[in-house]
Amino acid sequence: MAEVSRKVLPTVLLMLLFTVIVVIFLIPLALLFVSSLRPGSDLMRYGLNFSIDWANANLHNYRLLFSGQNAYFNWYVNSLIVTAIQVVLALFLSSCVGYSFAMYDYKGKGIAFTCVLLVMMVPTEVIILPLYRMITKMGFVDNFLGIILPYIVIPMLIFFFRQYLVGIPRDFLDAARVDGYSEYGIFLKIMIPLMKPSFAAMGIYEGMQSWNNFLWPMIVMRSNNKMTLPVGLQSLMSPYGNNYDILIAGACFAIIPILILFACFQKYFVEGMTAGGVKG
Amino acid sequence: MEKQNLFKKFIYSQKTAPYVFLLPFAISFLVFFAYSIFDTFVMSFQRVAGGNTEFIGLKNYQVLFNPIFFKALKNSIFYMIVTCCIMIPFPMLLATALNSKSMRCKNMYRSLLFIPALTSVVVAGVVFRLMFGELPNSFMNQLIARFGAEPIIWLRRVPTVWLVLFLLCIWRWTGVNMMYFLSGLQQIPEDLYESASIDGASAIQKFFHITVPLLKPTSVYVLTISIYGGMAMFTESYILFNGNSSPNNIGLTIVGYLYKMGFEQNNIGLGSAIGVVLLCIVLIINVIQLKFNGGIFAKRKEK
Secondary structure, rough: HHHHHHHHHHHHHHHHHHHHHHHHHHHHHHHHHHHHOOHHHHHHHHHHOOOHHHOOOOOOHHHHHHOOOOHHHHHHHHHHHHHHHHHHHHHHHHHHHHHHHHOOOOOHHHHHHHHHHHHHOOHHHHHHHHHHHHHHHOOOOOOOHHHHHHHOOOHHHHHHHHHHHHHOOOOHHHHHHHHHHHHHHHHHHHHHHHEEEHHHHHHHHHHHHHHHOOOHHHHHHHOHOOOHHHHHHHOOOOOOHHHHHHHHHHHHHHHHHHHHHHHHHHHHHHHHOOOOOOOO | HHHHHHHHHHHHHHOOOOHHHHHHHHHHHHHHHHHHHHHHHHHOOOOEEOOOEOOOOOHHHHHOHHHHHHHHHHHHHHHHHHHHHOOOOHHHHHHHHHOOOOOOOOHHHHHHHHHHHHOOHHHHHHHHHHOOOOOOOOHHHHHHHOOOOOOOOOOHHHHHHHHHHHHHHHHHHHHHHHHHHHHHHHOOOOHHHHHHHHOOOOHHHHHHHHHHHOOHHHHHHHHHHHHHHHHHHHHHHHOOOOOOHHHHHHOHHHHHHHHHHHHOOOHHHHHHHHHHHHHHHHHHHHHHHHOOOOHHHHHOOOO
């Protein structure tokens, strides 16, 4: 009996510990969800808490989101468009660059790679002022291109793709060359299919970055109906606060699709979001 | 025709191809990064008003070194240091506990702890702002009332503002950092622990003498991204205070100050000077940190 309890006790304690932590960590999201079923005026009057009259809980706030009386639906679509374009461009272009680092030796490679690391180290916030001036000169203020252009090649992705491809022996390329593939044919027809798993992980990494990006889209986008979702949600936090219905339900609805995707593609999410982690 | 063929041959040659692949980065680096850095430097010595610029020497820097700037700088550095101190040991302990043999349902707990990382800073900030609202019935005030405490105006006082900022950081990043350490733990050979057990080492001894030293590469990586994130922090404070002004600037960060000067007050010269200072700080910290820790990037290059 003592033998059994000595084995079971650590398990029980550990699981108890983690259950408590998980419950604490999920409280903010549970609060958000419960509050999204209440009228926004409740929130203004009583604050965000769990006291909810379940009899009067309803999906009214969610219906409001897509009623066309506000710009929420626009923001959602804008975010989807920006994220989709950014992910496709960043994946393709960054994988090209990573491929050149992994598979070729050429003059200037060392310098170029140092530049990649340099960009990785410097927060973009440092250069938002000149970047904004540039975008203004190009005429891309209040334009999706203004959000997307500075982020078409992502150093983090280059780094990751390089790591991924370094493992593939270069003889492989020579064999393909003998088979008559051109340099670009090898990349497009052989390497890209080989890189599929890394595309999934990096697509999610970049998708999350783009979907959640706040400061730069806030600076570039001016008109209300062109904002992306995070910028739009922030704009609802007016001091007069009659927008709390949309704010809370909208915040909730911004998470739900990601949660569903996470449930389906967990492996790639984890891989993507911890991509920088040291692997051996 | 001849020319076209030569061109085609040139583009398709094995010598040229890598440069073509490199081209997207080269262009975006030169146009968006290198030029911007250069422009920041130049503008930091100028008064910029619309299209007119005027060279004013070090005046921007003279104006810059004022108490508000130092407060913003202090806030950013304090935030960075404390988050580094929390966000390495705490997730490392959690990862070690989760990785232990006695643990069951590992994947479930791992995924659940990861969920906060999926929310955007804006959504997380909105929830925390309201949770820590000043109304007596806001969640946190209700909670402390259970323990007999009076309601607190969380976002008006220095200690509680920091508490909220750190909790927000812990909430969003614990799952991610834990995942880094979990993947680091998979690299540690099992027999190290077994032979330590045979030698009679306790769990605590094993943690400090095997786990911590062997997780060093992961810790250095997490440290690097935490420094980066800490110094660049802006959105969290912007959402918590619903804008860039907090009472007595308790929530003003250096990026917030850059935004305030450059965009809100349209003082582009001064904003650029802040950018230059931030750039120097980040580079110095990174160089020191990488030298001190043996350089994670250098190590990876060998592979």
